[in-house]
Amino acid sequence: MTLPPLPADESGDFGIYIHWPFCAAKCPYCDFNSHVVRHVDEEDWCRAYLQALERAAGETSDREVVSVFFGGGTPSLMSPATVSAILEKIAKSWRLAADLEVTLEANPSSVEAQKFAGYRAGGVNRISIGVQALNDADLRWLGRLHDAAEARAAIDTAATIFQRYSFDLIYARQHQTPAAWKAELRQALALAGGHLSLYQLTIEPGTAFGRRAKAGRLEGLPDEETAAEMYLLTQELCDAAGLPAYEISNHAEPGQESRHNMLYWRLGDYLGIGPGAHGRMHSAGTRFATEEIRQPEEWLAQLKRLGHGEACRQPIAPKDSALEYLLMGLRTRQGISLSRLRALDADLLDQERLSELARQGLFAIEGDRMRATRRGWLLLDSLLVQVLA
Template identity: 55%
Template sequence: MKTSSISCAPKPARPGLGIYIHWPFCLSKCPYCDFNSHVAQRVEERDWRRAYLAALDWFAERTRGRTVTSVFFGGGTPSLMPPSLVAALLERIAARWPLDADVEITLEANPTSAEQGKFAAFAAAGVNRLSLGVQALDDAALRLLGRTHTAAEAIAAFELARKTFPRASFDLITARPGQTTAEWERELTRALALEPAHLSVYQLAMEPETPFFRLHERGRLDLPDEETALEMYRLTRRMLASAGLPPYEVSNFARPGQECRHNLLYWRYGIYAGVGPGAHARLPAQGSGAGRLALVATRSPARWLRQTLRAGGAGVAEMEELAPRQMALEYLLMSLRTREGMSRARLRAISGHDVSPHKVAELVHQGLLREAGNDRLGATERGVLVLERVIAELADTLSPAEGMTSQKLPHHPDGGQ
């Protein structure tokens, strides 16, 4: 599907829909990563195409009347996908749903030279935003992270991405073994010299069952202590904000207007399809305007493929209707990570619940929460640093809002997100 040939519905054709597509393969497994990603000897493109198309059709049946506002190819390493497969999936999406005029189509990429060679073909297929896994701008650090590219290759890949796609972003990992705050400051300065309009900065997490986790347990990974990691995070927020990329979420920084729309849809508790092994989805609960179905697809790529090819459908392993309190918790957890924060009216519309005004007043008094009007609540600069505590304290006070019963919940609580 060529970008120019996308037939777009006039805006705003609400309500909206995001589509996540998971490609579970990588060339090698990084020692810190616990994503659903695998090194495969052989990937049968024809089978994967059939399975993905079946899954898209399954979701199309259940999300009629919605307009696709974003598509996100995540992984794994989706830049390993054949561009013809990406094109076929985007064509099927355009055939099944109307597309928003500003539809955002992101693909995650690794910066190796082989993948750079495919950038033009991805753009021709309709991808209009590339998210590049740079991770570090230092060759020794990249080796330690088990990456197969150099810093120079990553910079060249980003330069090419910027020329090829209307929007490009890159990921960095901070608080790495042996890293000092001064080194991180120099690295961030180099990153800013590339003038990105969007940057994701993740603190290195020790994920259970990864080689890094085991090394850490044996005391063989020299990680910065908590205070140093916090200092690096404060520095990141300061430096990026003064360069014109304020945080719009805990780990994401962008020039105004350059925020990732697909991720915003998650954080605003929108409706999304999840296509591929292990993908999650949130659909409207059947028969009611309010409520969410939570779906998870079979995690193993081989089993997901078999299940989808044999039985059609989306390879769904679990499907449950969320209780109002669960939805309230999910919305709280996600929206408070963002700069725009949460809307109490939306919390009530989604779940019929509200947080305690006394707790809100207490957290505002402590300088951890800010209120905008009667509706919006967001973490302050200080609150972001202790966000888990702020969210837990608010979550403890969640209770059914006065005068709200499930019958009274309004229709389309996703508000078109």
């Protein structure tokens, strides 16, 4: 189970993901581990995160933290005091990289935007806002609690407080045309800082949209061809604006890529703390996967009982790491190192099929690197199935 050393151009970085599982309302498209509850005892939750970090530090305090990410759920429902306490605990327990990235996902309600300065004072240096759409009708359809004016105001506030800010939009929405998306994306690019996340709407089973789609009551979704057209025009407009994709759905000015995202995509190490959070960690030559208890109340109860919220911890076989590396790495513009992949699993790829897809211009192979092309990105899921031996 011993892993080969990481090639010099790949990440041996270490980060910390903190999951805040609560939201003010559940969006009909969302299958993240997010819950709407009447009351959250924030002090109790804060103590729990600090305790979980204490235990994790006992196992990894020799590492240097390059990134902390508060995700959710809606982490901007946390008070700045809680976020600061968590960051203080991290600073006391690990060495911090000089250019540490600390990201917090925020929803753009005015109440939440008022907290941005407090987060900045506590050590957050990058904010990622869930805007989703820039018109009120679509925001209502997406079940969002904010309107477009609030979203613009939150972006303005972020721009005055943070050097690095990003926002998310969802496209290929009900009744959306490529022309409408183009106009909206132009507005978004005018508001953007160095980073944008642009997700094509996916209808997830188990969500309200999933149930409506199954019952044939989700009308007006763009067909595959129209969605592909929207994807390609997204690439064109973002390229022209100096924000090329560095991953299928993530765009950045060079140097403004999310360091935390890159950790996931390059098989870096990260602690996952909070309900349902996943982690990956090398220890004594073995790579482990961890998963926390999903249900918030159960997570909190176990934390109080045992001092951690872990549901399971398992060694990952190198061939499973290889698959993860392929699936994650091909989402990025850089792609993967073939020698690193081979060292994990020499037989993963069907070489003949791969050469054929490269001839068709869907993959590019340059020296040791393999990446999906733009057209390849569009078809990535089906290409991956074809290329696996």
